[in-house]
Amino acid sequence: MSESGIFITLEGIEGCGKTTQSLALKDFLESKDCKVTHTQEPGWGVLGKYTRKMLLDEKELRLEPFAELCLFCADRAQHVRGLIKPSLEEGHTVVCDRFSDSTVAYQGYGRGLNLDLVEKMAWAAALGVIPDLTIILDLPAEAGLERIKDRGGTTKIDEESIEFHTRVREGFYKIAESEPKRVVVVGADKPIDELAAEIAPIVMKRVG
Numbered sequence: 081m082s083e084s085g086i087f088i089t090l091e092g093i094e095g096c097g098k099t100t101q102s103l104a105l106k107d108f109l110e111s112k113d114c115k116v117t118h119t120q121e122p123g124w125g126v127l128g129k130y131t132r133k134m135l136l137d138e139k140e141l142r143l144e145p146f147a148e149l150c151l152f153c154a155d156r157a158q159h160v161r162g163l164i165k166p167s168l169e170e171g172h173t174v175v176c177d178r179f180s181d182s183t184v185a186y187q188g189y190g191r192g193l194n195l196d197l198v199e200k201m202a203w204a205a206a207l208g209v210i211p212d213l214t215i216i217l218d219l220p221a222e223a224g225l226e227r228i229k230d231r232g233g234t235t236k237i238d239e240e241s242i243e244f245h246t247r248v249r250e251g252f253y254k255i256a257e258s259e260p261k262r263v264v265v266v267g268a269d270k271p272i273d274e275l276a277a278e279i280a281p282i283v284m285k286r287v288g
């Protein structure tokens with residue numbers, strides 16, 4: 081479990097609305113007088129800036145899947161040590177857009193790396209910090225990619241095949257099935273406000 085604050089992660093495929101909903105959740109929790117740290121992976125801090133560029137932006141750098149796995153894990157360990165643990169220790173509620181479940185879904189189910197190895201590395205990189213609650217926003221891969229198509233610029237992972245993104249979605253289902261106490265799946269194919277109104281009571285019920 082987390083240190084003393086509460087740790088909530090949002091997960092799901094590209095374009096499912098994690099960023100939008102994690103910011104709405106931050107506003108909701110602040111309206112209840114919680115101190116909230118909002119963050120995301122990959123890309124926190126100096127290491128995050130470099131790893132994010134290599135992982136997502138440098139299109140001519142074709143990463144070996146195991147190298148990609150190691151970079152996501154390096155980014156996480158630094159993020160946990162530098163921001164997540166200290167924030168939890170200060171009693172903040174930490175709301176994080178993607179965490180170890182993304183590594184299992186993308187590098188394990190998506191890329192097809194050895195699942196046992198990926199799970200061990202993804203969670204070892206979390207340095208013992210496990211979310212109190214994880215919300216998976218579920219959407220068909222086609223719908224998620226449609227939502228981001230006008231964003232202006234895609235990342236290397238966005239450009240993977242629809243089959244890849246579908247395997248990732250199915251990976252998130254498997255994670256939810258295997259950890260029903262921690263993970264809740266919410267259908268994301270509904271208006272932003274309606275989805276936020278569905279997430280808030282889940283958070284209140286699960287983490288108080």
Ligand code: Z5A
Nearest residue numbers: 094095096097098099100121152182183186227237238272
């Ligand atoms: N990755 C990995 O492989 N392994 C790992 O361990 C980790 C990550 C941690 C990060 O990309 C990539 O890294 C990601 C997984 C991989 N790659 N993929 N594909 P990123 O940081 O650039 O982006 P992202 O995390 O995938 O999220 P995103 O593209 O920003 O999408 P989102 O956060 O889920 O959605 P959003 O930004 O809130 O909304 C997207 C658009 O949809 C936007 O125009 C919204 O206004 C709209 N939207 C949001 N909600 C709705 C609803 N309910 N209805 C209609 N429209 C909506």
